[in-house]
Amino acid sequence: MANLRVVSDSLFDLPAGDRRPDAVTAASPLAVRMRPATLDEVVGQEHLLRPGSPMRRLVEGSGAASVILYGPPGTGKTTLASLISHATGRRFEALSALSAGVKEVRAVIDNARRAAVHGEQTVLFIDEVHRFSKTQQDALLAAVENRVVLLVAATTENPSFSVVAPLLSRSLILQLQPLGGDDIRAVVQRAVADPRGLGGAVRIAADAVELLVQLSAGDARRALTALEVAAETAAAGDGEVTLEVVEQSLDRAAVRYDRDGDQHYDVISAFIKSIRGSDVDAALHYLARMLVAGEDPRFVARRLVILASEDIGMADPTALLTAVAAAQTVALIGMPEAQLTLAHATVHLATAPKSNAVTAGIGAAIADVRAGKAGPVPAHLRDGHYSGAAGLGHGRGYRYPHDDPDGVLAQQYPPDDLAGVEYYRPTGRGAEREIGTRLGRLRAIIRRGR
Numbered sequence: 498m499a500n501l502r503v504v505s506d507s508l509f510d511l512p513a514g515d516r517r518p519d520a521v522t523a524a525s526p527l528a529v530r531m532r533p534a535t536l537d538e539v540v541g542q543e544h545l546l547r548p549g550s551p552m553r554r555l556v557e558g559s560g561a562a563s564v565i566l567y568g569p570p571g572t573g574k575t576t577l578a579s580l581i582s583h584a585t586g587r588r589f590e591a592l593s594a595l596s597a598g599v600k601e602v603r604a605v606i607d608n609a610r611r612a613a614v615h616g617e618q619t620v621l622f623i624d625e626v627h628r629f630s631k632t633q634q635d636a637l638l639a640a641v642e643n644r645v646v647l648l649v650a651a652t653t654e655n656p657s658f659s660v661v662a663p664l665l666s667r668s669l670i671l672q673l674q675p676l677g678g679d680d681i682r683a684v685v686q687r688a689v690a691d692p693r694g695l696g697g698a699v700r701i702a703a704d705a706v707e708l709l710v711q712l713s714a715g716d717a718r719r720a721l722t723a724l725e726v727a728a729e730t731a732a733a734g735d736g737e738v739t740l741e742v743v744e745q746s747l748d749r750a751a752v753r754y755d756r757d758g759d760q761h762y763d764v765i766s767a768f769i770k771s772i773r774g775s776d777v778d779a780a781l782h783y784l785a786r787m788l789v790a791g792e793d794p795r796f797v798a799r800r801l802v803i804l805a806s807e808d809i810g811m812a813d814p815t816a817l818l819t820a821v822a823a824a825q826t827v828a829l830i831g832m833p834e835a836q837l838t839l840a841h842a843t844v845h846l847a848t849a850p851k852s853n854a855v856t857a858g859i860g861a862a863i864a865d866v867r868a869g870k871a872g873p874v875p876a877h878l879r880d881g882h883y884s885g886a887a888g889l890g891h892g893r894g895y896r897y898p899h900d901d902p903d904g905v906l907a908q909q910y911p912p913d914d915l916a917g918v919e920y921y922r923p924t925g926r927g928a929e930r931e932i933g934t935r936l937g938r939l940r941a942i943i944r945r946g947r
Contacts, residue, residue, distance in 0.1 A: 521693075527725040528718045530693045531684070532576050538687075539580075540680040540717070542573055545671055552671055555649070556580045558587065563641050563648035565626065565656050565665070568673025571716030574651035578622040581649055588612055588619040590646075594628035599636050606640045619646045626650035627659035634661045641667045675715025684717045685709050685724055689738075695724075699731045701738040708743050723747055769800060773808045777847035784843050794835050798824035801842050809846060810855035812927035819845045850927025858921035865915070872912030907945040917944065 521530050533539045536546060536556055545552040554560030556577065566574040582589035590605050609619035621637075623629070640646045641664065648668060652659060656670055676684070688694035689701050705727070713720035724738070727746040731738045768783035787797060798820075805820040823842035827835040865871075879891035896908050909916060923929035923936060 528721040531688045541676040563668040565650045565668045571718035572673040578649050591622045594625040602636045609646045621646040623650045627652040627654040678710050681710045681713050699728045704740045705738050772847045780847045794827045798827045810852045812850040812852035812929045816849045852924045862920045872914040
C-alpha cells in the first residue's frame, strides 16, 4: 500500500495503526460507516459522474486535472475524494485547512516530488480549502501547475470569492447539488439495511423516513446523523423508528444559513425577489430563515428601505414610510420584538402595488447627464438674489406659480437640449394610476406654447 501521511482533524482522521484515509470502525459515526465505497453507491451528482466526465476519470484513475469540489455539506465532496484516493497507482494525502499551515503544505509537496521520482502520483485532498490563507493557497500553485500533486479541494463557499485566482485557473470547478428527496430516501433505507450501518437492527416507518428527508435539507450526513440518534432511541424500545421517535430525538432542524457565504446572499436575494413578485408568504418564509439564523435585523431593515423606493415608489408612497419606521423601530427596540416590525413592513411591501418608474426615471436622467446632456440653466431660473445678478439677466422673466389660480403655468424648466424629455413614466398601478392622469395635465400646461 502507498505511503500515506494524513494531517487532518476532519473525517479523514485515522485510528492508530490504520493508515487508510477512509478507515472506519464499529464505533465510527453512521455517516462515516455508510460512506460509498464505489461509484455505484453514490447517489445524486449524476451530472458530475457521467461516462467520460473529469470526475469519473479521476475516480477511475485516469484523470489528470485538479478539481475544486464546491457544494453544500453532505452532498458527497469527501466521498468523492475518498474514492479518488483508491485510484490505481496514486498516493493519497489529506490536509485540513483547520489545522495545516504553510509548513505542512510544503512538506506534502516535497514528499510528492520524491514519490514522483519513483513514478507515483500524489492526490492531495484539502478539506475546507476556503479557510486557507492566500499564502497557503499560493504555496500550492507551482505543484498544481506542474502536476507534482493532483489537487482535490473541497469547499462549501463559492470558490470565485474564496480561492485565489491563480489556483482557480489551474483547476476545474465542479459544483455539487443538494441531494433530492429520492436520494435521501435511498441513503436512509440503505443505512437501515446495510451491515455497515444498522444492519436491520431497527425498522423505520415511512413517515419517519419522510421526516428525515425534510430535516436533511438535501444533506445526507444530516439525515444519517438524525437516523443514528433516532435508532438508539428505538433500540431501547420496540425497535421501530417512528415519526414520534424522530421528533423526540431531535428538537428541530438546524437552519441552513451562512451569514458570510453564498447562503447569506441567496436568501436575501430570494427575500427581495419574493417581495418584488408580491408573494407575501414566500417573503415571510425567507424573513423567518434569516431571523432564526441570527441575521442582523438592521441589514434586513435597510434592504426593505431600499426596496420601498426601488420597486414600489410612487405606486404606494406610504411603503417608504413603513420601511423607514421599521428601520428606526429595529434600532430602538431590537430583537426579538423587532421581528414583528420587520414582518409588518414585509407584508406591507409585498402586498403593495409595484412600480419601478422612479428607479427608471432617475436612471435615465443620470444616463443623460453622464452622456453630456446638461446644458446651461435657463436664464429665468438662475439665482437673481445676489448683487449684479439682475445685470446678467438672471431671474428675468421668471413666472411665480403661486400667482396662478391653478398653481401651475407654462414655463420652461429644463435646459434647452432637454426640453420635452420625459423621465418619469408612471404605471397604471396603485397611486400611480391617479398620478399618471394628473401628470399628463401638468405637462400639457407647463409645455403650452412651445
